[in-house]
Amino acid sequence: MSAIPSVDLRDFVSDSSERKEKFIKEIGAAFENIGFVALSGHFLSEDLVKNLYDEIKKFFDLPQEVKDKYEIEGIGGQRGYTSFGKEHAKGRKEGDLKEFWHFGQYVENDPKLEAEYPDNVEVAELPKFNEVGKETYKMLEKTAKYVLRALALHLGLEENYFDEFIKNGNSILRPIHYPPITSEPKNAVRAAAHGDINLITLLMGAQGRGLQVKNHKGEWVDAIARPDQLMINVGDMLSRLTNNKLKSTIHQVINPPKELWGSSRYSIPFFMHPISGMPLNCLENCIDESHPKQFEDITAGEFLHERLIELGLIKG
Numbered sequence: 001m002s003a004i005p006s007v008d009l010r011d012f013v014s015d016s017s018e019r020k021e022k023f024i025k026e027i028g029a030a031f032e033n034i035g036f037v038a039l040s041g042h043f044l045s046e047d048l049v050k051n052l053y054d055e056i057k058k059f060f061d062l063p064q065e066v067k068d069k070y071e072i073e074g075i076g077g078q079r080g081y082t083s084f085g086k087e088h089a090k091g092r093k094e095g096d097l098k099e100f101w102h103f104g105q106y107v108e109n110d111p112k113l114e115a116e117y118p119d120n121v122e123v124a125e126l127p128k129f130n131e132v133g134k135e136t137y138k139m140l141e142k143t144a145k146y147v148l149r150a151l152a153l154h155l156g157l158e159e160n161y162f163d164e165f166i167k168n169g170n171s172i173l174r175p176i177h178y179p180p181i182t183s184e185p186k187n188a189v190r191a192a193a194h195g196d197i198n199l200i201t202l203l204m205g206a207q208g209r210g211l212q213v214k215n216h217k218g219e220w221v222d223a224i225a226r227p228d229q230l231m232i233n234v235g236d237m238l239s240r241l242t243n244n245k246l247k248s249t250i251h252q253v254i255n256p257p258k259e260l261w262g263s264s265r266y267s268i269p270f271f272m273h274p275i276s277g278m279p280l281n282c283l284e285n286c287i288d289e290s291h292p293k294q295f296e297d298i299t300a301g302e303f304l305h306e307r308l309i310e311l312g313l314i315k316g
């Protein structure tokens with residue numbers, strides 16, 4: 001049996017209050033214990049997933065000088081391409097063995113946020129790339145909205161507590177390519193141990209081995225999803241908000257055994273961020289005598305800025 005529990009979003013969106021309750025209990029327990037859950041019943045169709053993989057493989061197969069055109073200076077890698085080895089986990093020097101692309105928010109009816117976020121970058125060589133990315137972004141954002149509604153209820157908040165903070169939020173869809181390993185990587189790994197910055201992460205591509213999660217005993221356990229499941233985890237922002245009631249679990253992507261060095265890994269996390277003005281101050285109902293307040297008050301925007309410096313993506 002997998003160490004990561006499974007849930008089905010169709011329970012939460014059903015008309016049955018028992019099924020809804022069951023989903024809230026299951027996901028709440030998973031996020032309080034291991035901080036990860038495998039979720040089926042999301043809003044991505046098989047066709048969309050296949051089209052996205054086709055497009056991102058085509059992109060990463062482009063000549064390096066073409067990809068380099070899409071690495072934009074001055075925006076901390078928040079849109080477009082980030083080249084191999086550039087990002088490192090907090091507290092590490094070695095860059096991760098990956099290159100990636102960022103799709104960001106498609107702001108609707110909010111000129112202030114439109115001005116705040118960098119523009120999405122269009123890939124001229126691939127006519128369907130941006131359209132497929134946008135469609136996936138929207139479907140994952142919708143999935144995440146329902147997951148956050150369930151978590152709000154689990155936390156004793158109004159069901160729609162997160163809605164105003166995630167509308168036009170600063171979320172990022174990140175297709176990642178971990179290329180074949182061609183020489184002994186020494187200390188570098190595909191993705192060194194880290195916690196995610198954001199509220200929750202929805203990960204496509206956890207079907208093969210590679211992703212590992214640190215359980216509360218400090219052991220690394222494999223996190224492998226079924227083909228119809230997304231892997232979902234708690235990020236540091238949600239941990240802060242809930243005073244660590246919901247756990248941002250440390251995870252990593254290990255290098256494959258030598259006989260599999262020749263193959264690439266593709267994964268596609270969606271990092272669900274709120275708007276920058278959301279306060280991440282610990283919720284009153286998550287603080288009591290046995291759970292004293294563990295984090296300073298901070299907004300989502302300030303916290304993100306701090307973390308992008310620590311990851312080597314922007315200069316302090």
Ligand SMILES: O=C(O)CCC(=O)C(=O)O
Nearest residue numbers: 176191196211253267269
């Ligand atoms: O590639 C993966 O499976 C996970 C990637 C990840 O944890 C991240 O980019 O934050």
Ligand SMILES: [Fe+2]
Nearest residue numbers: 194195196251
């Ligand atoms: Fe991660």
